Amino acid sequence: MTARSRRRLATTGTVVGVIAVAVICLFPFYWLINLSLRYGSELSSASVFPEHPTLRNYTSVLHDADFLAALRNSAVVATTTTLLALLVGAPAAYALAKLPLRRKGLILAGVLSVTTFPAIAVAAPLFKLWTDIGLYNTLAGLILPYLVFTLPLAVFILVAFFRDVPDELEEAAALDGLDPWRTFARIVLPLSAPALVTAALLTFIFAWNEFLLAITLTSTPHARTVPAAIAFFTGSIQYEQPLGTIAAASVLISVPLIVLVVIFQRRIVSGLVAGAVKG
Amino acid sequence: MVSPAIAVMVLVAGFPVLYAVWLSLHEYSLRTPGLSRWAAPFALGNYLTALSSQEFWSALRTTLAFTAISVVLELALGMAMALLMQRVARGSAFLRAAVLVPWSVLTVVTAIMWRSVFDPTLGFVNTVLGALGLPADTVWLGSTPQAFVVMVVADVWKTAPFMALLLLAGLQGIPRETYEAAAVDGASAWQRFWRITLPLLRSALLVALIFRTLDALRIFDLPYTLTKGAFGTDTLSLLAFRQLQEQGIVGLGSALSVLTFLVVMAISVIYIRLMRPNAGSAR
Numbered sequence: 001m002t003a004r005s006r007r008r009l010a011t012t013g014t015v016v017g018v019i020a021v022a023v024i025c026l027f028p029f030y031w032l033i034n035l036s037l038r039y040g041s042e043l044s045s046a047s048v049f050p051e052h053p054t055l056r057n058y059t060s061v062l063h064d065a066d067f068l069a070a071l072r073n074s075a076v077v078a079t080t081t082t083l084l085a086l087l088v089g090a091p092a093a094y095a096l097a098k099l100p101l102r103r104k105g106l107i108l109a110g111v112l113s114v115t116t117f118p119a120i121a122v123a124a125p126l127f128k129l130w131t132d133i134g135l136y137n138t139l140a141g142l143i144l145p146y147l148v149f150t151l152p153l154a155v156f157i158l159v160a161f162f163r164d165v166p167d168e169l170e171e172a173a174a175l176d177g178l179d180p181w182r183t184f185a186r187i188v189l190p191l192s193a194p195a196l197v198t199a200a201l202l203t204f205i206f207a208w209n210e211f212l213l214a215i216t217l218t219s220t221p222h223a224r225t226v227p228a229a230i231a232f233f234t235g236s237i238q239y240e241q242p243l244g245t246i247a248a249a250s251v252l253i254s255v256p257l258i259v260l261v262v263i264f265q266r267r268i269v270s271g272l273v274a275g276a277v278k279g
Numbered sequence: 280m281v282s283p284a285i286a287v288m289v290l291v292a293g294f295p296v297l298y299a300v301w302l303s304l305h306e307y308s309l310r311t312p313g314l315s316r317w318a319a320p321f322a323l324g325n326y327l328t329a330l331s332s333q334e335f336w337s338a339l340r341t342t343l344a345f346t347a348i349s350v351v352l353e354l355a356l357g358m359a360m361a362l363l364m365q366r367v368a369r370g371s372a373f374l375r376a377a378v379l380v381p382w383s384v385l386t387v388v389t390a391i392m393w394r395s396v397f398d399p400t401l402g403f404v405n406t407v408l409g410a411l412g413l414p415a416d417t418v419w420l421g422s423t424p425q426a427f428v429v430m431v432v433a434d435v436w437k438t439a440p441f442m443a444l445l446l447l448a449g450l451q452g453i454p455r456e457t458y459e460a461a462a463v464d465g466a467s468a469w470q471r472f473w474r475i476t477l478p479l480l481r482s483a484l485l486v487a488l489i490f491r492t493l494d495a496l497r498i499f500d501l502p503y504t505l506t507k508g509a510f511g512t513d514t515l516s517l518l519a520f521r522q523l524q525e526q527g528i529v530g531l532g533s534a535l536s537v538l539t540f541l542v543v544m545a546i547s548v549i550y551i552r553l554m555r556p557n558a559g560s561a562r
Contacts, residue, residue: 010366017363018370022377025440029380032392035401046401092284099280107281114292116547118497120516121540124523124533125298148292151284180280209385211500212516216524227387231504247395250388261383262376265444273448273483 029254036247043244057248066221067249070229077139077225078207081146085154085203086196088147093158094184098170115152119212127216137223142214146207154199157271161195162188198271201264208257226253296540303533325534335535338518339542341427341511346495349434353491354484356435357442364443365450375444382441390504393433394420426510430501442487449483450476489550496543515539
């Protein structure tokens with residue numbers, strides 16, 4: 001084989017590989033869209049395109065009071081979790097990155113160890129505790145544990161970022177008589193927008209996605225989030241065919257997240273690399 | 280400045296875990312409220328029940344098999360995809376976006392999606408198999424071990440692409456000159472992969488391996504949504520959940536949660552041990 005034909009073969013191989021990867025990543029999700037556009041008897045056969053595409057499933061989902069409540073709950077839970085994680089996590093990360101603290105390594109290791117906790121290990125005690133103190137089936141009852149599970153990642157991403165902030169900035173601030181809190185709030189935070197966005201996105205995605213605690217700590221649409229609501233849609237699958245509705249609901253709640261992730265892809269990947277490798 | 284963060288984590292994570300241990304030592308069920316006494320013998324009754332039940336060992340086997348198979352596949356496929364993406368010049372933005380779709384889809388939705396893809400009437404898997412002349416009448420989520428296969432496929436689909444992006448970030452940090460020098464020395468592509476790429480990606484691969492393993496050991500969303508643990512897909516988290524939520528046997532459920540926690544901890548410790556001795560000797 002000449003060098004040229006070998007190169008051409010390699011290029012063809014790359015193109016074939018790229019197409020294969022794109023198809024594998026996208027086609028199953030397309031299939032869900034395909035099902036969501038069918039209604040009635042069309043939901044009893046498999047074909048690549050719906051014969052009479054219709055938006056009926058989407059209109060029925062958007063008129064479902066339980067689903068709308070779940071959307072609202074998810075939005076509140078995910079947004080609040082994100083804001084609190086930044087509010088609590090950013091100062092902690094700054095102190096861990098910059099201030100002279102004793103047992104810094106131990107604290108970081110402790111923070112990291114929280115990420116290894118299986119959610120199931122806190123599910124039972126939280127269920128009992130929340131029932132006793134009235135947090136069961138409330139949004140606050142979900143936000144608190146979500147905060148715990150997202151803080152470590154937020155802290156790690158921010159620690160990795162704050163470490164790279166030049167010390168001269170803080171030295172100058174100290175000369176001007178600013179204490180660490182003011183230095184942090186007035187000088188470091190405004191510089192940290194990129195890292196804050198990354199941490200916020202990952203926290204939001206976690207809270208939007210979480211399932212185990214969402215079904216353990218809630219019991220009615222009053223506090224159910226979207227993943228829990230969708231799972232309970234499926235419960236009645238044998239009796240009627242809410243399959244089209246489930247598919248439509250699934251597409252509806254996935255698309256905003258996909259758009260968000262694709263827009264911020266570089267931040268998310270670099271944030272996770274920084275959080276994972278440097279931390 | 281650190282104290283609020285630590286306070287939140289101790290209160291909402293540390294305390295519940297200890298409380299779970301406390302509950303696991305008691306005979307406590309939602310069916311008989313108020314009745315709460317030490318689980319005989321020696322407060323370890325729930326653990327004895329759990330450890331002598333066939334369900335626990337079968338869930339442990341399923342969880343370990345799922346973890347081993349899916350993590351190995353994810354690393355291998357993620358690596359292959361990362362190497363491929365590194366070669367792509369045109370269309371790389373589109374490819375990156377496509378690769379992020381599986382990661383952004385909610386896990387519950389991933390399960391629903393694969394359930395419809397493997398559905399005998401609504402899915403395309405059996406149609407494709409039939410076209411290839413293979414048996415096309417499998418009820419995937421209604422047979423053992425096919426349901427387990429679906430669970431692995433769904434997990435690999437969701438996580439391998441993202442793994443590829445993480446590894447790609449690592450690949451792009453390797454200076455081009457290293458490869459050029461090796462090529463000048465007559466190293467084949469295969470040798471360059473084993474001698475340069477893998478050793479230099481070592482830390483990225485190890486981190487990915489640890490995080491994926493810990494995630495896979497806790498797997499809950501997929502088996503719950505796909506099969507509720509039927510047909511050989513019952514995992515540790517799901518078994519504990521069923522005892523707690525559906526049976527209301529809080530004592531036994533807590534014991535199972537604590538056991539799950541211990542399995543995850545034990546494997547984390549093994550990883551740390553394995554990593555430490557050769558941490559400095561990256562050849």
